[in-house]
Amino acid sequence: MVKPTKVTNRIRVLRESAGVTQAELAKRIGVTRQTVIAIEQERYSPTLELAFQIARVFDAGLDDVFQYPEGETP
Amino acid sequence: MVYEERNTWVGLIVSAIGMTIYVIVVLQQAGGGPVTEVVWWPIMLWTIGLSIVVSIVASILWGIIAGMRDPDGVGRSDQRDRDIAHMGSRVGQAFLVIAGLGVLVLCAFEADWFWIANTMFFGFALSAFVGGVASVIAYRRGLV
Numbered sequence: 001m002v003k004p005t006k007v008t009n010r011i012r013v014l015r016e017s018a019g020v021t022q023a024e025l026a027k028r029i030g031v032t033r034q035t036v037i038a039i040e041q042e043r044y045s046p047t048l049e050l051a052f053q054i055a056r057v058f059d060a061g062l063d064d065v066f067q068y069p070e071g072e073t074p
Numbered sequence: 075m076v077y078e079e080r081n082t083w084v085g086l087i088v089s090a091i092g093m094t095i096y097v098i099v100v101l102q103q104a105g106g107g108p109v110t111e112v113v114w115w116p117i118m119l120w121t122i123g124l125s126i127v128v129s130i131v132a133s134i135l136w137g138i139i140a141g142m143r144d145p146d147g148v149g150r151s152d153q154r155d156r157d158i159a160h161m162g163s164r165v166g167q168a169f170l171v172i173a174g175l176g177v178l179v180l181c182a183f184e185a186d187w188f189w190i191a192n193t194m195f196f197g198f199a200l201s202a203f204v205g206g207v208a209s210v211i212a213y214r215r216g217l218v
Binding site: 032 | 215216
């Protein structure tokens with residue numbers, strides 16, 4: 001069983017409110033649609049660079065797109 | 075299914091079939107006698123060569139079929155593919171190390187060349203196969 005990531009995201013909400021499809025988002029950040037699906041479903045943690053690119057598409061800050069639980073330590 | 079996942083599946087299937095055929099041919103050549111009497115190296119080289127050719131041909135054919143449905147996805151790979159490939163390699167490496175140690179032990183005991191070569195051969199095959207299985211699981215269930 002794969003340990004789920006603690007990082008959650010609001011990509012789907014932001015994407016739907018912006019009227020952007022998964023395929024369009026994938027094209028804009030230079031990944032496959034399957035990678036966008038995996039990130040949305042929190043089955044893959046994107047690199048920091050990819051996270052910034054996603055945030056930039058929605059004109060949002062990194063914290064507005066990705067969340068990490070308060071007080072979590074490794 | 076993305077390009078790299080298809081290639082991983084092709085590698086997995088071809089290596090499993092290739093190894094099975096190799097074992098069957100070697101056992102047939104032995105004909106119930108000692109396997110160390112079998113001239114193993116041509117069979118091994120043919121298995122390696124044919125596996126590479128079949129993998130390439132199968133990848134191209136599957137790519138053509140997939141490209142008809144999704145032309146944008148042909149030949150594309152991204153950071154997730156690279157991360158999964160690294161993870162698969164790390165998982166597979168353990169078997170290479172085990173095979174390497176096995177070869178050292180066999181050499182120390184002056185084992186027949188058949189066992190030395192085949193230990194290394196199966197180490198490579200198992201490394202690729204287990205790494206491939208780990209990669210396929212990561213594609214299906216996630217990599218976090």
